[in-house]
Amino acid sequence: MRVPFPIGIAWEARDLKGCAVSSETAVKSFARETAEDLVAAAVEATDPSAGMLDHRRLVESLGAVLGGIADGGDQDTLLRLIVEKMCKLVGAGRGSAYLRDTNSGLFHGQVAYGYKEIDPTIKRLVCGIPADGFTAEIIETRAPVVIANLRSDPRPVRSAIRAWHAISAMGVPMLADGQVVGIIFLDTEGEARDFNAGDRVLASVFADLAAIAVAQSRLYRELKHSHDTVTRQNKILRRVNAVDDRLTMLVLEGRNLHEIAEAVTELTVKPAAIFDAADRCLAAFAPPEVAEPVPSIFEPEVRATRQVAEALAALPPSEPTVVGPFPAAGIPHRLLLAPVIVRDEQWGTLVLSEHGARFNGFDVLVSKRTATLVALEMSAGRREAGATWDARASLVSELIRGGGEEGQLEGRANFLEVPLGVPRVVCLLAGRRTAEGLELPEPSTAAAALHRRLGGEHGIIGAETGDGVALLVDLPECERSAVGVMAVREAVAGLCAELDTDGNLIAGISALCERPVDYSRAYGEAAQVVRALDAFSSGSDLTTLSADDLGRGRVFLAACDPREAEAFVGQTFGALLEESKARVLLETLACVFEQNGHVRHAAEVMELHENTLRYRLGRIEQLTGRAVITDSDAQLDAQLGLMVLRLQGRLRPPAHRAVLVDE
DSSP, X not given: OOOOOOHHHHHHHHGGGGGGXXXXXXXXXXXXXXXXXXXXXXXXXXXXXXXXXXXXXXXXXXXXXXXXXXXXXXXXXXHHHHHHHHHHHHTOSEEEEEEEOTTTOOEEEEEEESSTTOHHHHTTOEEOOTTXXXXXXXXXXXXXXXXXXXXXXXXXXXXXXXXXTEEEEEEEEEEETTEEEEEEEEEEETSOOOOOHHHHHHHHHHHHHHHHHHHHHHHHHHHHHHHHHHHHHHHHHHHHHHHHHHHHHHHHTTOOHHHHHHHHHHHHSSOEEEEETXXXXXXXXXXXXXXXXXXXXXXXXHHTSHHHHHHHHTOOSSSOEEEOOBGGGTBOSOEEEEEEEETTEEEEEEEEEOBSBOOOHHHHHHHHHHHHHHHHHHHHHHHHHHHHHHHHHHHXXXXXXXXXXXXXXXXXXXXXXXXXXXXXXXEEEEEOTTOSSOOOOOHHHHHHHHHHHHOTTOOEEEEEOSSSEEEEEEOOGGGOSHHHHHHHHHHHHHHHHHHOTTSOEEEEEOOOBOSXXXXXXXXXXXXXXXXXXXXXXXXXXXXEEEHHHHTTHHHHHHTSXXXXXXXXXXXXXXXXXXSTTHHHHHHHHHHHHHTTTOHHHHHHHHTOOHHHHXXXXXXXXXXXXXXXXXXXXXXXXXXXXXXXHHHTTSSOOXXXXXXXXXX
C-alpha cells in the first residue's frame, strides 16, 4: 500500500530550501509541522487492524529528515538518515538505497545502514539487471514489494541472498514525477520479518522523502556549483585584467622578447620560450627553481621522433594546444604551444613547459594574449629591419658602383652599423642565360639562408644589381685568408643547390675587400667569374667559384668563346687528354702551379715522394711536347687550359682536390 501523499505537502517539502534563509528555529518548526501533516496522512491511510502508529517517534523521525533536507545536507548523508529512520520504524535490521542511472537505466548503490563494513562495497553494487525480477516488479508496480522467503522465491538474485544472509525483504520505490528514480531495500540478517500494511505506508512516506532529498540535494549542488563558478569566473576576470594591464604596459614600454618571456613566467610560474618561424629560440626564461629552460621541441633530432612529429603535424593553425610529454625525446613534461600569427601567417611559437602545477585555463589565456603581443613585437621589428635593410641595400649598391666620396660612405656605413674596415668578399648570385623561368632569391632571403650556413660571426648584407643579387659577406678575424674565402665558397655552393636543384643558379666570389674603393673592383671580379661559369660549366655540377680559383685568367675566360677555348685546351695538352691517368697528371700539374713551381712543396701537399712527382711532370712534358715547368709561355698556356677544365667540371677547385696516387 502507498500512502495518498497530499500533493500540497509534497511540493511544500520540496521547497524547503526557501526556509534556509530564515532562522534555525523557523526551519525546525516548519519541519515539525510538515511531519505532523505527513503522519496524519499516514494514519488515515493505515489499515486499523495493523495497529496504531507510534505518533511521537514518527513525527520525530520525519522532522529530523525534513530538517536535514531544509539544511541542505549532502545527498549521501540524507539518504543514510532516511534509511536509518525507516529501518528503526518498521523493525528492519538493515537497509540500503539505490539511485537510477539515466544512461544505463540500472540502479547503483549509494548508502547502507546496518551492514558491517558495507559503505565501500555498496557503491559498486548494481540492481535492475535482466535476472533481477525483484527490482523489475518494484519498477512495474511503483509500489512496495515484499518477499517473505528470499531463499525459495525466484525473483531476487541468488548471489545477493547468499552474500547478505537475508530471509525476508521489502523493496520500496522512490517516485518523482511518476517515475522510479531510486529503490530502498529493507531486510533483517538471518531472520524472517513480516512487513505489514503499516510498514509499507511508512516505507512509502520515507521513500517519497528520499526522492525529495535527492532532488533537494541536486538543486543545492547546482546552486553551489553556480555560485562557485561565478566566484571562480570573477577571480579569473580579476587575474585577466591584471594580465591585460601587465601586457599592455609591456607594449607601451616597448619591451623586447626576453622581457616578454620573463613576464609570462612571472604570471604563470612556468618556463617560457619564444621561437621564430625557423624554429630558432629568440628568448627564454624560467623560474629560479627550474634548472633547465623550456626543452626545444623543434630541435631536428627531437622533432624527428615519431610521437613529436605526429603531435606537431596535428597542431591546429591558430589555437594554443597542449602536447606531450615525450619521454623518448627527452621531454618529460607537457608543453603548451601558442602560435604567433600575423596576417594569417605563423611567424613563431610561444612555448610554456608544465611546472609545479598542471596547465589550466589561465595558462592558456596568458599564452594566447602573449602570442598576440609577440606578434606585435615581431611585426614592428620586421618593419624596422625592413627599413634598415633598405638603407643597407642602398649602401651596397653605391659601394659596388664606386665613385662615392669615401668619407661620406664611411659615415653612412657606421650609422648603419656596417663598418667598412671589416674584410669582406663580394658574392654575386646570377642565373645562367639558358635558364628559363628561374627566379633569383630576394637579397634578404639569400642573406638569411647564407647566414644559417656560415654561422653568427658572418655579417651579410645585399642588394639587387643588373647582373643578379650581390651579397657582402664579412670574414671573421680567424678566417681572413684564402681558407676563409674557400669556406664562403663552399657555403655559397650549398646555397645555390638549396635554392635551385637544376644547377641554373651560379655564383662568383671576389677576393678580399678591405677599403671602400675595393668593392667596385671586387664586384667586377665576381661578375667575371659568373660569366666564365655561364660560358663553360653548362652541363656540369659546378655552380660556384672564387676569383682566386681562376686567377687573372678569368678576364680571358669571361670573354672567350667556349668552342675556341675547347680547341685551345686540345692544342695545349694534346695526347695528355687521352692518357688513362690524365686527371692524376693534370691535378699534379695544377698543384705545382699553386705552389709557385716548388716541386718539394707540391709533393708535401699531395703526400707524394718528390721523385714520384718529378716522374709525373716528366710524363706530362713527354705527352704534351712542351716544357710546362721551365717555359713561361708553356706555363701560361697550361694554366689557362687548367682553368677551362676546371670550369667544365673536369678538374676540381683547389679546396676539393683529393690526393691522387698512381694505381
